[in-house]
Amino acid sequence: MLTNDFQVLDKRFTRYAMGNVHLETLYTGSRWAEGPAYFAAGEYLIWSDIPNDRLLRYDETDGSVSEFLKPCRNHNGHTVDREGRLVSCEHRGRCVSRVEIDGSVTILADSYNGKRLNSPNDVVVKSDGSIWFTDPTYGIDSEYEGDKADAEQEGSYVYRIDPASGAVTAMITDMVKPNGLAFSPDESVLYVADTGATHVENGPRHLRAFHVGAGGALSGGDVLATCDTGLFDGFRIDIHGNIWTSAGDGVHCLTPQGELIGKILTGEVVANVEFGGIKRNRLYICATTTLRAVYLNTRAAFRPN
Numbered sequence: 001m002l003t004n005d006f007q008v009l010d011k012r013f014t015r016y017a018m019g020n021v022h023l024e025t026l027y028t029g030s031r032w033a034e035g036p037a038y039f040a041a042g043e044y045l046i047w048s049d050i051p052n053d054r055l056l057r058y059d060e061t062d063g064s065v066s067e068f069l070k071p072c073r074n075h076n077g078h079t080v081d082r083e084g085r086l087v088s089c090e091h092r093g094r095c096v097s098r099v100e101i102d103g104s105v106t107i108l109a110d111s112y113n114g115k116r117l118n119s120p121n122d123v124v125v126k127s128d129g130s131i132w133f134t135d136p137t138y139g140i141d142s143e144y145e146g147d148k149a150d151a152e153q154e155g156s157y158v159y160r161i162d163p164a165s166g167a168v169t170a171m172i173t174d175m176v177k178p179n180g181l182a183f184s185p186d187e188s189v190l191y192v193a194d195t196g197a198t199h200v201e202n203g204p205r206h207l208r209a210f211h212v213g214a215g216g217a218l219s220g221g222d223v224l225a226t227c228d229t230g231l232f233d234g235f236r237i238d239i240h241g242n243i244w245t246s247a248g249d250g251v252h253c254l255t256p257q258g259e260l261i262g263k264i265l266t267g268e269v270v271a272n273v274e275f276g277g278i279k280r281n282r283l284y285i286c287a288t289t290t291l292r293a294v295y296l297n298t299r300a301a302f303r304p305n
Ligand code: MG
Pocket: 076, 077, 121, 122, 179, 180, 233, 234, 271
């Protein structure tokens, strides 16, 4: 029997949800939990508590939670690159940064066309080493999640950092507030959430799918799915290509074609998720004040080398 934490909307979802498995609460006390990133080598998860200007760390080996970094320039999204380094979106720093293996911090991108970025929100690293990130204005809209400031960029774009030259290129310029992003397992599709409904009446609350061509050139960009409760913010892709995305009532599971087949109900707004655990079959969920986790019968997509 599935517990009440799961809501099945399509029989296909029962392949991934397991009986007698409960959603666990691992920590409570965040103001706005975001940006989870799992370090397999150390068996721990770090995540952002943006208004409290800190990163937290959940240790899988003993279940303890500690402050990992405070202050942290209001980090939002994170990822771990293919060399195991932490890549961060900094609201207050208005940049994308990376912690090197000696602990020093490198600023990878803080401007485009000679103007400051808005406030990088979420980030993903492609297998060719290129770093893709979104740059909406949430971190400069108020003092709550960064330093309030006027935008210097004309819009909120999705950028690519070239792995060889470090050049920053705007790849998507027609979204209102691009937010979470991830590649399909074979990297032929880039999914990007647009949370523009926060700023535009009846604005976007959807995911779009872009075809990724040679050198990262994008085409397409059709709307794949529209969120039925709240907004799609951050998300991750499993080994089957399913999209496990944040939403207003929990985590939604979408097929690669964008069909909503099931939900994990959290009772709090979810901002982002990450696969962790030794087998990468445990979904960590950043749900406003709490860090949750649930085991699934699927695993993180590992992109081909
Ligand atoms: Mg986000």
